[in-house]
Amino acid sequence: MGADLESVGRGLAARLGAQKVWAGTPSPYGPAVSGGAAVAQRAAVVVRCADAEDVRAAVRAARDAGVRFSVRGGGYEREPQEGVLTLDLAAMGHVEVDTAARVAAVGGGATAGELTAAAHRHGLAAAAGTSAGAGVAGIVLHGGPGPLTGRIGLAADNLLAARVVLADGHLVTTDETREPGLLRALRGGGGGLGVVVSMRVRLHRLPYLSAGAIVFAWSDAAAVLAGLDGFSAPELTVTAGVLPGPGGAPVLLLVPAWSGAPGAGEVQVAALRRLGSPLTAHVGPLAPPDLLALFDAHRPAGAHRVVLTRPLASVAAATPMLLAAGRTLPSPLAAVFLHPVHGAAHPRHHLAEITAAWPSGLDGAGSAELTWAHRTAAL
Incomplete structure (x- = not known):
C-alpha cells in the first residue's frame, strides 16, 4: 500500500471515525467483476460512506493527496485496487417510492434488486438492467438495457434528477432545470463524471407482464436467431442468450417479456416457439x-x-459472434446475452454482454475464460 494512500486512510479515519475506514489486506469483499483481468486480493483502503458529506470528504482527501479513487455501489463493481481509495456506498442504499408521482428516490448504494422490489410493492416497475445485485447508479451511468426496454426505455432514459459529488468535492444537484447538461451526460455517459450519491428515477405501471424462458437445442440456434429480427413490437423485449445446457453442450435461450394485452402476448410467444423445437x-x-x-x-x-x-446493429449482425461463442464456451459459467435496445428515444440495435466466471481461490484459474471473452468481443 502506498504511503500516500496510507496517509489518506489515517486522515479519513480521524475525521470520519475508524469504524468507517478499512485498511489492510486481503480485500474486505469477496471476488468481484473485472472489466478485463482477474483482481488479486490486495492491500486496500475502503471508506464506508454513510452520506454525501462522507463522500465529499473522501473525494477531497483523494484529490489533495493525488490518489485515485473508485466507487463501489452495488455488488458487482471492482473490488479494491492497490493504490486506489475505494468509496463504498452500500450504507447509502435507501429506496423511497412516491406512488402518486411514480418516482423513486434512490441512494447511490442501492441495487437493482432493491429498487425493483420496492417499486413492485407499490404496483410499479423500474428500468433496472438485468442483474439484481448490480448498483442502480452504475446501471444508469452505463445505459442499462433490460427485459422491459421496449416498453419503458433504458435505465438511463428514466433518470430524472441526481445529486453528484464532482471530482473537486463539490456537491451539485442536476435535473432538467439545474445543470441540465450534467443530467444528459449522466444518462449513459459512464462513471467518470462524479460520484452519484442519490437520484430520482421514473417508475411505470404495467397492468400485465408475462415473461419466462424458452430453450432451444444448439442445432436450432441458427434458424431461431434468423427469425428474431422480425419481432419488433414495443411491448415485447426478447433477450437471447448462448450458454451451456445441463449436460454442458451449448443451448440457445430466449427470455421474452411481454407487457401489452395478454392475448396478444400469447400470440407473440407462440410465434417465438415456432422458430424451432424448444x-x-x-x-x-x-x-x-x-x-x-x-x-x-x-x-x-x-x-x-x-x-x-x-x-x-441487429440479431443478424450478432449471429456469427453468437454461434462462434457457443461452439467455444470455456466453462459452465460462460455466456453471451444479446439485449435489444429499442423504443422512441433510440434507434433499434443490440448490446452483446459477454460474461465468464470462475471459482475464486484456484491457482491459474480464469485464463481460459478471459481469453474466450476477449476473443468473442473481437469477433
Whole structure:
C-alpha cells in the first residue's frame, strides 16, 4: 500500500471515525467483476460512506493527496485496487417510492434488486438492467438495457434528477432545470463524471407482464436467431442468450417479456416457439423481481467474473459472434446475452454482454475464460 494512500486512510479515519475506514489486506469483499483481468486480493483502503458529506470528504482527501479513487455501489463493481481509495456506498442504499408521482428516490448504494422490489410493492416497475445485485447508479451511468426496454426505455432514459459529488468535492444537484447538461451526460455517459450519491428515477405501471424462458437445442440456434429480427413490437423485449445446457453442450435461450394485452402476448410467444423445437418453454405472468432472477441464475455469488460488451446493429449482425461463442464456451459459467435496445428515444440495435466466471481461490484459474471473452468481443 502506498504511503500516500496510507496517509489518506489515517486522515479519513480521524475525521470520519475508524469504524468507517478499512485498511489492510486481503480485500474486505469477496471476488468481484473485472472489466478485463482477474483482481488479486490486495492491500486496500475502503471508506464506508454513510452520506454525501462522507463522500465529499473522501473525494477531497483523494484529490489533495493525488490518489485515485473508485466507487463501489452495488455488488458487482471492482473490488479494491492497490493504490486506489475505494468509496463504498452500500450504507447509502435507501429506496423511497412516491406512488402518486411514480418516482423513486434512490441512494447511490442501492441495487437493482432493491429498487425493483420496492417499486413492485407499490404496483410499479423500474428500468433496472438485468442483474439484481448490480448498483442502480452504475446501471444508469452505463445505459442499462433490460427485459422491459421496449416498453419503458433504458435505465438511463428514466433518470430524472441526481445529486453528484464532482471530482473537486463539490456537491451539485442536476435535473432538467439545474445543470441540465450534467443530467444528459449522466444518462449513459459512464462513471467518470462524479460520484452519484442519490437520484430520482421514473417508475411505470404495467397492468400485465408475462415473461419466462424458452430453450432451444444448439442445432436450432441458427434458424431461431434468423427469425428474431422480425419481432419488433414495443411491448415485447426478447433477450437471447448462448450458454451451456445441463449436460454442458451449448443451448440457445430466449427470455421474452411481454407487457401489452395478454392475448396478444400469447400470440407473440407462440410465434417465438415456432422458430424451432424448444427443449423447454415456461412463459407466463411474472413479477418484475422474478424476471430479474431469470438472469441472475447464471451469475453465482462467490466467483470472479469478467464482463465485456459490444454494440451490434441487429440479431443478424450478432449471429456469427453468437454461434462462434457457443461452439467455444470455456466453462459452465460462460455466456453471451444479446439485449435489444429499442423504443422512441433510440434507434433499434443490440448490446452483446459477454460474461465468464470462475471459482475464486484456484491457482491459474480464469485464463481460459478471459481469453474466450476477449476473443468473442473481437469477433
